[in-house]
Amino acid sequence: MGLIKLTIKGISYSQTQSGAYALVLSEMDGARTLPIIIGAFEAQSIAIALEKEIKPPRPLTHDLFKTFSDRFEINISQVIIHKLVDGVFFSSLICEKDGVEEIIDTRTSDAIAIAVRFEAPIYTYENILDKAGVYLKNEDEFGLNQDQDEDDFEEEDAYEIDNVNLKKESPFSENSLKELHSQLEKAVESENYELAAKIRDEISKRV
Known part of the structure; x- marks a missing residue:
């Protein structure tokens, strides 16, 4: 089954559900988006990695992971969102060191935060987009459902974060x-x- 490349479209949050954010991924060569519920820390970590003007005075956890990996010459070559079970996304980091490839299981929110720092491509499979992908009538609208758990999504009123800013x-x-x-x-x-x-x-x- 072929992989479909994704890009980060934005992050949004709900007025009714405190601390809940939606990371919205979009397929590179299509119109579908893949919304994934993430926590506030992961949302900030992804936004900071994408926002070049904000430099944390101390490294965040994902920054530490990047520094550790660089020091020991470990590269993250890609991230794959490979499974969706009961509304929860499962992802893998594809790591390389000295020509040897390893696959590490990870939460999708952490995987994306790490991928941004390594400038690693993000992929998923067609069957996952078929199950969870949505076609937005208005590309500037996506949101959260008040009763959702992490990594689950349903469209509702929310505010988009332009250029991934909260x-x-x-x-x-x-x-x-x-x-x-x-x-x-x-x-x-x-x-x-x-x-x-x-x-x-x-x-x-x-x-």
């Missing part, structure tokens, strides 16, 4: 750019990355 209607509209840059620096120093992402998005809208 944001909603900005509370910073009254702040100057100078104030925003100062607040951004303080948020990163205090490791409040969700707030930092919101501030960065407000800055981006003004420049």
Whole structure:
């Protein structure tokens, strides 16, 4: 069975379910999207890896994994979302060292956070997209169901995070750019990355 390459389309969160986020993957050569529920930490970790302007003062867990792998010359060549059981996605890291390939089982949220740091491609199988893939009527709308568990998804009202930033209607509209840059620096120093992402998005809208 052939593999289908995916790309990260965005992350969204629900107003009604605290701490629940949807990572939305999209097939490279098609219109289907694959929404996967992930935790807040994993959502922030993925967003930070994609957002070049925010640099954590200390390495996150997935950054540590990347540093460890680099030090011992282990490469992550690809991530495969290979199984879907009762709404839960199962994934594998394909690792290489000295020409030897190893397959490591992992949570899908961790696999994606690691793949972004290694710039490794993400794949799944046709049968998984057939089961869980959705065609969005509006590409800017995807969301979470209030009663979902992790790695399960159903469309509902939610806010998209543009360019994978965790944001909603900005509370910073009254702040100057100078104030925003100062607040951004303080948020990163205090490791409040969700707030930092919101501030960065407000800055981006003004420049």
